[in-house]
Amino acid sequence: MRRRRPSAAPHPQHRTALAAAVIALAAGLLSPLPQATADDTRKATAAASTTAAAVTDHCGGQCDDILPPGQNGNATLAEILAHRTLGTRPAHSSDQIAKYDALVAGHQGLTDDKLTDFFNDGSFGVPEDQVASVIRPRDDVTITRDKATGVPHIKGTTRYGTEFGAGYAAGQDRLWLMDLFRHIGRGELTSFAGGALANQGLEQQFWPQAPYTEEDLQAQIDWIRTTKGARGEQAMADAQAYVDGINSYREKAKKGRYFPGEYVLTGKIDAITNVGEIKPFKITDLIALASVVGGLFGGGGGGEVQSAISLLAAQQKYGVAEGTEVWESFRQRNDPEAVLTVHDGSSFPYAGKPGNPRGAAMPDRGSVTPEQLVYDREGSARTGQAGRKDPVEAPKRLKPLQGMYDEGVLPGADFSKKRGMSNALLVSGEHTASGNPVAVFGPQTGYFAPQLLMLQELQGPGISARGASFAGVGMYVQLGRGQDYAWSATSAGQDITDTYAVELCEPGGGRPDKSSAHYLFRGACTPMEKLEKRNAWKPTLADSTAAGSYRMQVWRTKYGTVTHRATVGGKPVAYTSLRSTYRHEADSIIGFQMFNDPSYVKDAASFQKAAQSIDYAFNWFYADSRTAAYYNSGMNPVRAEGVDASLPVKAEKAYEWRDYDPRANTAAYTPAAQHPQSTGQDYYISWNNRQAKDFTAAGFGNGSVHRGDLLDDRVKKLVADGGVTRASLTRAMAEAAVTDLRGEDVLPELLKVLRSQPVTDPDLARGIQQLESWRSEGAQRKETAQGSRTYSHPDAVRIMDAWWPLLVEAEFRPGLGDELYGELAKSLSIDEAPSAGHGPTGAHAGSAFQYGWWSYVDKDLRRVLGQEVKGPLAKTYCGGGDLSACRGTLLATLKQAVATPAAEVYPGDDSCKAGEQWCADSIVHRAVGGLTHPTIHWQNRPTYQMVIEYPSHR
Template identity: 60%
Template structure:
């Protein structure tokens, strides 16, 4: 443990904390980082709201709360990001500088804000525009040390938060808020590790050849830089004020290499995971069979599941890549008995008895005042969103156009990760310049020893979350070592015929009252049960026998292995072409769609450790545990198996254009629920296809296509025309309804945008039509499908495929409230990303079927009005009338940010405060948080 200063009274701290950071020996000018000839020639730009600086002393936090001041560069990228929404029409390449930062290498002498040299072989140059660190090392170790030091300067508190999440110790560190406990429990459900587990991952990297050994040394140097910054900032009384507010004072634990693996497990669980959920699928199939009978139920399930919808927009358009499809005659399916399934509770007391996971009751006998649960909103909120890992979400988009269709003849790309809005941001930007390292871009705090998304010497790359199925659910038969009759409470299971105890992985958390959230003192254990077949998610019965359902992820125990791929992305000798980039991406085990552009070529590659499954097992359903059904060449000790070869991964070179908004990768590649005829990716595909057809695509035109899609309402653009067609099959005689229909039709024809006529108007153009659709959607979906599905099946389906993910998050399938059936993913106001998860395809296909149109990959039967167009129309008009009569105050419930009924405010983006500094709200726009705009006119 790093030595801590003696406790100091807050009043005594204020004066020194107002001072600047400790001075270091600075090199002349930019520390040697003069701008050399850059192959991008000023045509690479990027942005990361709210700002690069995530550091605030206690004094700065108190001043911010008292008078609203903010540390420099903590919010200076917010305004240009926000104003693009209202100014993209008629945008030119020359005007891009108003909305994106210069992403050229180096810093011109007249743009140097500050140069520090934490040791002799590295300088960190901060530019005036954004405060971005440009790290130049004369040695590789020095470069990585500087990266760690800069990460400490910009994100120390957040890095500390993330390592505690990764170790299941967030509530002990940041307070016992309900959100903190829910988050650590959700991480413990998918990536619990002991210290020995983390060390084994480190040793695996270290022993994986020359690049692995290099990565290990890079991480060591990086961690050394973070720790050096901790030493310097503590001694200068310049450490983050959040440590004081959470009761830590200046006591900051030294970072270790295993902390990096713990952080990698968090980021991988959020952005690079995929699959699982087979227990829910099985229960949905049972509900279909109960409603329609065995054969018809199976047919209906397959139609709704739509693993390979032929109407879905795909990133690869001209080739099929089969993966993870359900076989016609599956083997080893472990169907749970109806009513037998119980989710495993990861929150327990010391005695191991169940404890309410969502309240985190204090353990029996603890010296606390009752429980940690109160009605305080602040106590419920944690330092990070409670559903950061567990929530259904789609992230990131990409628009890439081949040079064959651009004005310059060089490829153009606009892309970035849609990682959410936080203050400070959950990513940070830097430039690395040292032996074997040449890159600028974004990285996650604590993992920024390499740039993860950005540009290299003469190329750029980005990614979207792919989420393909790399997690299977196995049903392991429970047993008792004593030979007694097992129950669903048994703590042992059969492994190749031997009764084997589960590994019990636990972390004990205790917290005291804190200034930060006002929580009472409390404690509890976060617990996971681990088998060779993965982590226990549920218990139940199969064929009368008690079982545990376990989730086996191919990247479990291998969260850090992807470091090799990222190392190559940063190495100019490793990435010299589109094909070499694809080869580097093969070393990333996480599920991502990777996009690449240089001066001549574009590339796409879908990464992930896709397991080779036993023939005719069904990855969509639970599988019986046993040698006959295991992954090919599976080693349970190391959790390794055969994986699908690179040629079977979706990929392309120099495709006319590529788009991705977490849509289906390719024909034959199994997709998630609801990925069909209408998808958020269609908003990009339609616009980019039009640009390509017109030709002479420019960076500005592609930015315009992105931004127009970012302000479009998918439901209004793609589904509302079908709704209006059904309604328009006869005259609307009710004057008020006719007026409402007219407003909806006018909005749809105008472009279906959710945008103010002018910035800060406070009122949307077509505000009434938008209000009506927001209120109507959950009502019409329920009216269309629930009568034939029945209550139980409707509820089961809407828990797997959320009905609605509106921009405001204020409407769910019940028409209001916070949760309710089908509201999964809907009750998250102010988050920005929207319209990924919803029943858009189901409504679209059903309405076209009812109207007698030819529908490929249809649902199993017509639902709206029982298949009667007249009855369907009647239902739509009835629910439309209800929606029109719904007060805006109910559609847009008030919160701490907005008055009830304020439509624009309800949609607006609020950067979630993960520290002591907040930033202003911005208008809703559905776009990446870190975003690049690139066009390389030259090669190295």
């Protein structure tokens, strides 16, 4: 008998003909998918009523965006099986990849008229002839999806209905992903999705950063309701409506059997009987989700223990005074040659080196040990079919899915890697062809399938926006556009996390050691709070890893969670990590609420004021028809006088954050005027570079060469020439996206040293000539023709990739010594080429060249060449400062690199064979569910990107 379709239909993506064709392959295991009816896929005339009263869109067709792989992030079991057996994919799951990929080859001849070849129309509403479907999950909200991308355009007549619709659409597009991430945030991924090492690694990364109990999560909700006034109450009401919408879809999808197929594959639901559960979502889940998102993209600081260890190594080698000078030159807190976002000379001092430092808690050499996290591990992470404790045999027709998640539901998606996060290019109207500001910007959140972000348009009482939101916390558009303004962000990473050394003690006056579980808090011996998370798993249809279990344990103090143990002056201490946004994971919801409110954001000044309510460390960029602007957000703690934010601090009242209250983790914070900000500067660029003069970056590596220079040099030239357009600014971004930073900004000095004398070795001469030719043509990693999968200068790229780690080690290790060189390399990775699987972001990640010793090599070689260097390294390392000796070092390492075959430079992995250079660089969308997607050309650009120019304003 034909199944009646629910009144609120699933997304049409779940009804593809190809997926339906393979249902026969799962006969007896799958119920038929619900069929479409006229009640659910409304005619285009129904959409007209949803757009008739639409707000005025001041972008006038000049707002475009792109977010690969596609809007649809859910797939039924039938669709997953069709994908695995026939190579098909559900509608709108992969339809933005080709446009995104094509910009690599298409940017050189780009004009404004051709932008839609590479971006989608980001206008409000859906034209009548472009309506794909319209549903009404409630009487007070309509969800209209367009034919081109399947993006939900949500229009509510009530605030509750609008937010309910947002949650319902999120369920349609990202239900499985949201479920995964609420379990990651709670440290329960392996119990939910299997015991593979990748899953264990994720929960072991995130849960220790935010080891919240259910009471902790609820307390954060109560804090927003009770301390944030009317906006806080509204935010939590919106969150509840959003959760209600998710749950409405969850219930209907379960009943109608069009829920994501991963629930069957991981044993949550029986495919035959439909017995099983998708657990209801709660507001506390949103806090858990927010902790993951904030930890990935909005944190900053920490790492003070490693900084202290590298400083001690420098002092051991050179003595305290000279060693400190050497270390500071590598730390580059306020390098005068660093590219800045605010480049008009404005100073915003923060977290700099104090003149008279006090309170530092330097560990005794060799005493530091990381805190143990994992206990009681049982079972193997991967055993295959043999030796499994609880065999799960896949039905014959589902054999293609057997063992699909043996490496984890997020195979290769290592969130523990540092993220290269986002870029922005904005030009003020006085330098554009139209006289209106132009912006090309977006978040660089990595490449996943489905994407962590999802697109939506929200129109309802007090809400008017379109753009991207992180799945599961999409009550508001987080990066996008309003009626007459647009905004985006880059991760700022300023120091909002400090390390305290709590002195250990024993109750009753016993002698403590490094394992003690009590500490001194304001003079009293206080017990640490032990938090535990137990995870057990068994094999499932898609995960054939052996059954097992383990326990995570974290000790929590009033100065944060314990990360290391050590001795300081012979006394045992625990080093703790205290983050200003800890226990305040969702407070930033107020700022996002303001961004979406057209009655609040009316100009640059009101936007900057709204950004002050974002507690995470972000750089915010704004553009309307009149003004381009910038503001750096973050809950920047006011530190005690003399405290060095780059090093561990004694856990004593005198060195606490000013007005620190451990009960709710609150303190005094720097006022808004002290945050880097600007309005109407000639142009702005940001690629996780330093924000402004005297604003100290949290980590190493903000010196004379930074990937932000790839943007700054190009935009500066555009501004000097004048007449900037959306296309020309996009071209600048796209050209930087395929440029090798080393080749553009460090190779010239390398070549000068090499050419300081004639080169007689024919192999070396040929290698140098290849590098020179590559550099003269832009040092790009780009195909000879689209689809060729061969770079135009493959030998030069191979030589550069092989040479860089060799030359850095040969240049610096002899002078620094093994210990100091090794510790500095832990503080800042030497290399982050696109193919560097060992680098900070890992292979196939897209993002590259953020972390590396580019500045160190540049400054050192310029000193050897006798050139002016502002903010030089304390010593000259290449050849001990002798040009001839330095040249010999570079030639020797270059000879090794020239002789290194491609198969060794690019050793191959699960995606590529050894020696496949283009493939080694390429971007792979990491599977977070049952679907995979085509590999695309490497490009170093935002994952979600907007191209914006407003011709008018309210």
